[in-house]
Amino acid sequence: MIENRIEKLRERFTELGCDGVVIFNIFNNADLRYFTGADIEGVLVVDREDTNVLVSSLYYQKAMDSLGGNVVLSKDLDDVVSFLKKRGVVKLGVDFARSTHRQVGSLSGFELVDFSNQTLELRMIKERDEINQIKRAAYIARNAFIKVYPMLKPGITEKELADELSYQIRKHGGEKEAFQTIVASGTNAAYPHHVPTDKPIEDGEFVVIDFGAVVNGYNSDMTYTFLMGERIDEKKELFNAVFYAQLFATEMIAPNRTRASEVYNRAKSELAKRGGVDKYFIHGLGHGVGLEVHEFPYLNAENSIVLKPNMVFTIEPGIYIPGKLGIRLEHMVLVKENDVEVIAFTPFVEAM
Amino acid sequence: MIENRIEKLRERFTELGCDGVVIFNIFNNADLRYFTGADIEGVLVVDREDTNVLVSSLYYQKAMDSLGGNVVLSKDLDDVVSFLKKRGVVKLGVDFARSTHRQVGSLSGFELVDFSNQTLELRMIKERDEINQIKRAAYIARNAFIKVYPMLKPGITEKELADELSYQIRKHGGEKEAFQTIVASGTNAAYPHHVPTDKPIEDGEFVVIDFGAVVNGYNSDMTYTFLMGERIDEKKELFNAVFYAQLFATEMIAPNRTRASEVYNRAKSELAKRGGVDKYFIHGLGHGVGLEVHEFPYLNAENSIVLKPNMVFTIEPGIYIPGKLGIRLEHMVLVKENDVEVIAFTPFVEAM
Numbered sequence: 001m002i003e004n005r006i007e008k009l010r011e012r013f014t015e016l017g018c019d020g021v022v023i024f025n026i027f028n029n030a031d032l033r034y035f036t037g038a039d040i041e042g043v044l045v046v047d048r049e050d051t052n053v054l055v056s057s058l059y060y061q062k063a064m065d066s067l068g069g070n071v072v073l074s075k076d077l078d079d080v081v082s083f084l085k086k087r088g089v090v091k092l093g094v095d096f097a098r099s100t101h102r103q104v105g106s107l108s109g110f111e112l113v114d115f116s117n118q119t120l121e122l123r124m125i126k127e128r129d130e131i132n133q134i135k136r137a138a139y140i141a142r143n144a145f146i147k148v149y150p151m152l153k154p155g156i157t158e159k160e161l162a163d164e165l166s167y168q169i170r171k172h173g174g175e176k177e178a179f180q181t182i183v184a185s186g187t188n189a190a191y192p193h194h195v196p197t198d199k200p201i202e203d204g205e206f207v208v209i210d211f212g213a214v215v216n217g218y219n220s221d222m223t224y225t226f227l228m229g230e231r232i233d234e235k236k237e238l239f240n241a242v243f244y245a246q247l248f249a250t251e252m253i254a255p256n257r258t259r260a261s262e263v264y265n266r267a268k269s270e271l272a273k274r275g276g277v278d279k280y281f282i283h284g285l286g287h288g289v290g291l292e293v294h295e296f297p298y299l300n301a302e303n304s305i306v307l308k309p310n311m312v313f314t315i316e317p318g319i320y321i322p323g324k325l326g327i328r329l330e331h332m333v334l335v336k337e338n339d340v341e342v343i344a345f346t347p348f349v350e351a352m
Numbered sequence: 353m354i355e356n357r358i359e360k361l362r363e364r365f366t367e368l369g370c371d372g373v374v375i376f377n378i379f380n381n382a383d384l385r386y387f388t389g390a391d392i393e394g395v396l397v398v399d400r401e402d403t404n405v406l407v408s409s410l411y412y413q414k415a416m417d418s419l420g421g422n423v424v425l426s427k428d429l430d431d432v433v434s435f436l437k438k439r440g441v442v443k444l445g446v447d448f449a450r451s452t453h454r455q456v457g458s459l460s461g462f463e464l465v466d467f468s469n470q471t472l473e474l475r476m477i478k479e480r481d482e483i484n485q486i487k488r489a490a491y492i493a494r495n496a497f498i499k500v501y502p503m504l505k506p507g508i509t510e511k512e513l514a515d516e517l518s519y520q521i522r523k524h525g526g527e528k529e530a531f532q533t534i535v536a537s538g539t540n541a542a543y544p545h546h547v548p549t550d551k552p553i554e555d556g557e558f559v560v561i562d563f564g565a566v567v568n569g570y571n572s573d574m575t576y577t578f579l580m581g582e583r584i585d586e587k588k589e590l591f592n593a594v595f596y597a598q599l600f601a602t603e604m605i606a607p608n609r610t611r612a613s614e615v616y617n618r619a620k621s622e623l624a625k626r627g628g629v630d631k632y633f634i635h636g637l638g639h640g641v642g643l644e645v646h647e648f649p650y651l652n653a654e655n656s657i658v659l660k661p662n663m664v665f666t667i668e669p670g671i672y673i674p675g676k677l678g679i680r681l682e683h684m685v686l687v688k689e690n691d692v693e694v695i696a697f698t699p700f701v702e703a704m
Contacts, residue, residue, distance in 0.1 A: 026378070026452075039547060057634040061674045062543045096453040100378075101446075102468070104453035116454070163522040170515040175547070176532055191414045195391060195527070282409040322413045 001051050001067065002037050005122065009035065009046055012118050013093045020047035020089035021115055022080065022107070024099040030291035031119045033217050038066035043080055047087045054080055077106040085109065095119070117296075124288055124296040126310045130218060131334060134289060134312055137174065137220035138332060138344040141213040144168035145224070154203050154229055158183040158196035161209070169213045178212030178219040178293050185228075189326030192283055192318065203229030206239075206325045208318075212293065219293045221314055222344045223330035238319065241274035242327045245317040249285060250333060253307055253340045260303040267317045268301075280319035288313045289332055311335045312343070353403050353422065354389050357474065361387065361398055364470050365445045372399035372441035373467055374432065374459070376451040382643035383471045385569050390418035395432055399439045406432055429458040437461065447471070469648075476640055476648040478662045482570060483686060486641060486664055489526065489572035490684060490696040493565040496520035497576070506555050506581055510535040510548035513561070521565045530564030530571040530645050537580075541678030544635055544670065555581030558591075558677050560670075564645065571645045573666055574696045575682035590671065593626035594679045597669040601637060602685060605659055605692045612655040619669045620653075632671035640665045641684055663687045664695070 013021045023031045023044040032044050032053070040063045042055035054074035055063045063071040072083060084092065084107075093115035094104055104112065126134070147168045151161060162181040169177050184194035186205040194208075201207055210223040225242070227235060249267040252258060264285040271278035284300035287293075289312050297305050297313055311334075318328030332343040365373045375383045375396040384396050384405070392415045394407035406426035407415045415423040424435060436444065436459075445467035446456055456464065478486070500516045514533040521529050536546035538557040546560075553559055562575040577594070579587060601619040604610060616637040623630035636652035639645075641664050649657050649665055663686075670680030684695040 041545075058544050060634070061672065062545070065674075094453075096457065099453050101448040101451050101453045101456035105448065159522075163519065166522070166528075167515065167519040170511075170518070176518075180528055192410050193393075193414070282412075320413065322417075 001070065002035060005035050006046055006051050008122055009119070010048070012122070013046070013113075013115065014048075016093060016113050016115070016118075018091045018093040018113050018115075020045065020084065020087060020091075021093035021118075022084060023095065023115075023119065024103050026098055026100055026103075028292060030123070030217070030295075034119070034123055034291055036067060038063060039217060040066060043074065045080075045084060045087065045089075047089050050087070052083070052087075054083060077103060081106060081109070093118070120296040123290055124311055125308065126290060126312055126334075130290060131310065131312065133216050133218035134220060134332070134334075135343055137178070137213045137215040137218050138222065140172045140174045140215060141169055141178075141211055141220045141222060142344055144172045144174070144213070145209070145211065147172070152201070152207065152226065152228075155200050157198045157200050158185055158188065158194075159198055161201070162196040165209070165211055169211070172213075174213030174215060175217075176214050178214050178221055182208065182210035182223075184208045184210075184326060186325065187323055189225075189328075190320045190322050190324060191326070192320060192328070201228060206235070206327055208326055208328050210328065210330065212289075217291050219289050219291070220344065221289050221293055221330065221332065223316055223318075223328045225327045225329055235325075237275060238277065238325075239327055241271050241277050242317050242319060242329050244274070245270040245281075246315055246329045246331070249317065250315050250331070250340060250342065253333070253335065255309050255335050255337060255339070256306060258307050260297050260299045260305050260307060261301055263307070263315070264299050264301055264303075267315070271317065271319065277319045280321050281317060282320055283318065286314040286316050286330075307335055309335050309337050353419065354387060357387050358398055358403050360474055361471070362400065364474070365398070365465075365467065366400075368445060368465050368467070368470075370443045370445040370465050370467075372397065372436065372439060372443075373445035373470075374436060375447065375471065376455050378450055378452055378455075380644060382475070382569075382647075386471070386475055386643055388419060390415060391569060392418060395426070397432075397436060397439065397441075399441050402439070404435070404439075406435060429455060433458060433461070445470070472648040475642055476663055477660065478642060478664055478686075482642060483662065483664065485568050485570035486572060486684070486686075487695055489530070489565045489567040489570050490574065492524045492526045492567060493521055493530075493563055493572045493574060494696055496524045496526070496565070497561070497563065499524070504553070504559065504578060504580075507552050509550045509552050510537055510540065510546075511550055513553070514548040517561070517563055521563070524565075526565030526567060527569075528566050530566050530573055534560065534562035534575075536560045536562075536678060538677065539675055541577075542672045542674050542676060543678070544672060544680070553580060558587070558679055560678055560680050562680065562682065564641075569643050571641050571643070572696065573641050573645055573682065573684065575668055575670075575680045577679045577681055587677075589627060590629065590677075591679055593623050593629050594669050594671060594681050596626070597622040597633075598667055598681045598683070601669065602667050602683070602692060602694065605685070605687065607661050607687050607689060607691070608658060610659050612649050612651045612657050612659060613653055615659070615667070616651050616653055616655075619667070623669065623671065629671045632673050633669060634672055635670065638666040638668055638682075659687055661687050661689050 286299040316330030638651040668682030
């Protein structure tokens with residue numbers, strides 16, 4: 001158990017008038033890992049005095065060996081409810097956005113309080129060791145990329161390149177890739193979340209490569225775009241629109257002052273100024289990175305959160321012209337006391 | 353859109369008195385893929401007359417290009433609710449176990465009916481083409497294993513072997529591995545869901561290798577256990593307990609007659625007979641495999657479902673002795689009209 005984090009969780013649920021919180025972790029085990037330090041699956045219950053993990057028989061031994069105790073063998077939702085009652089919890093926090101309707105529905109006999117965003121907010125400000133893990137994940141991904149870079153030549157298929165990159169991410173020390181590596185070329189690059197195909201990469205195409213590594217549960221996430229086989233001149237304006245959108249958005253961040261939406265707007269307006277290509281910018285500008293690939297803070301038009309030291313997030317403007325091409329540049333930044341540090345630089349565009 | 357499947361879905365929600373169903377796909381896009389044929393993320397709405405996919409701007413172009421139409425750009429849950437109302441849906445099916453509490457909570461103004469299990473039940477009986485995809489996924493995984501098998505020698509680490517196997521799964525035509533490949537040796541094998549470490553594999557250890565491939569969204573799932581560097585004699589009884597539990601459980605299945613729980617009980621009693629090692633059998637006997645790695649039917653003590661032709665599921669008894677060892681053997685079976693076909697055989701135990 002990681003007591004300083006659990007203490008902050010306790011402050012939060014106490015503020016909301018709760019005497020306990022149950023965390024179901026339906027999408028992944030990020031919260032569980034954050035508060036316990038163990039890579040297990042189960043249900044986390046934190047009350048005023050104690051922290052327990054409820055696990056199935058499949059994870060019982062691993063949880064016991066990882067945590068030494070405070071592990072409760074639990075078969076189903078009824079067991080979770082009984083345990084919460086045994087602990088004397090009456091007013092219970094539960095994340096409505098990250099629990100199933102059935103799970104929340106099973107919590108009868110409690111006064112429920114929506115605990116959504118609370119753990120994501122805690123995890124948004126990274127500790128020193130977390131930052132180091134994210135940096136390691138970034139360096140591993142970048143080194144893996146450098147290894148496969150010589151293979152980026154006309155003729156290799158999207159999937160071949162993606163498979164080699166995923167493999168090298170592991171060979172360089174990543175547990176695995178942070179998400180299915182994207183290699184999208186030519187018209188395929190117009191899909192932000194393209195799945196690599198057997199299409200060969202060809203001269204004259206933009207190739208978008210979006211990839212990351214996992215290290216001790218922490219992720220990295222970066223995107224390079226290359227133009228194949230020809231000088232950039234012809235398509236320079238499109239590329240530069242994205243390049244400068246990223247650059248100026250990154251440079252404008254003043255810790256403790258700039259809001260997420262302002263950074264988004266800066267990128268958007270830069271794209272607008274450069275040929276009106278902001279109409280092809282169809283997603284947010286960035287997202288936090290940590291135990292999840294996508295977490296708080298989100299950089300979009302609606303989010304007015306002030307960017308603070310020890311936040312880590314991506315800045316990734318992109319333009320997607322259906323049937324034609326796509327360009328995306330993504331790096332991660334760490335907000336420091338007085339400025340931001342770019343964790344993984346985007347290399348220049350021209351490929352072989 | 354895959355109309356024959358949507359028609360069956362319509363029959364189901366009509367039977368439940370609904371005039372529409374909304375499918376949120378919070379864990380993965382398996383349902384969406386099943387009913388539309390497209391590999392996209394979004395919300396599926398099927399009503400009495402029509403089928404539509406509601407997607408964010410991130411997936412709009414891909415959805416349009418895949419489906420040609422019936423794609424609705426949608427920003428948030430409010431848009432989903434408006435669309436359902438526009439379609440005239442009043443009594444609405446929604447899967448309480450596979451939707452978040454927030455999603456279901458947002459559906460105000462409808463009469464809600466729990467639609468859980470319905471799509472899983474439809475997907476449980478595979479069509480011919482689905483079976484072929486699963487078989488391909490199994491063959492790819494097996495061929496990949498054959499390729500890395502010579503590397504299974506004392507000294508290689510769990511992670512090195514797992515990384516090579518994952519890589520070969522992709523090189524042999526898999527989109528990716530079906531789940532993070534497990535290589536668990538010695539005492540680590542006592543954790544059913546071990547994450548491969550830098551621990552070298554050593555003589556005298558059991559090594560559990562659990563792996564699968566994805567092909568067109570369909571998964572395979574198989575587990576081999578090898579004893580390293582020594583003759584099986586000494587530990588033969590433990591291995592044989594698992595081996596015969598799997599064999600007899602597989603052989604007893606009579607299509608349209610045998611219940612899932614009976615197969616589980618057969619494996620369990622075989623383990624009991626052989627030294628009482630059933631106390632180390634801490635999970636279910638198997639699970640369906642298809643667009644999800646784990647889906648219906650589940651083979652456990654509680655599930656009384658009758659096993660029917662064109663179901664595909666694993667049979668995977670295992671024993672886990674904490675601090676000592678683990679053994680698991682897993683193959684997939686396809687239920688046919690008169691018997692079962694083993695899709696991916698487990699090879700014999702003795703390694704180099």
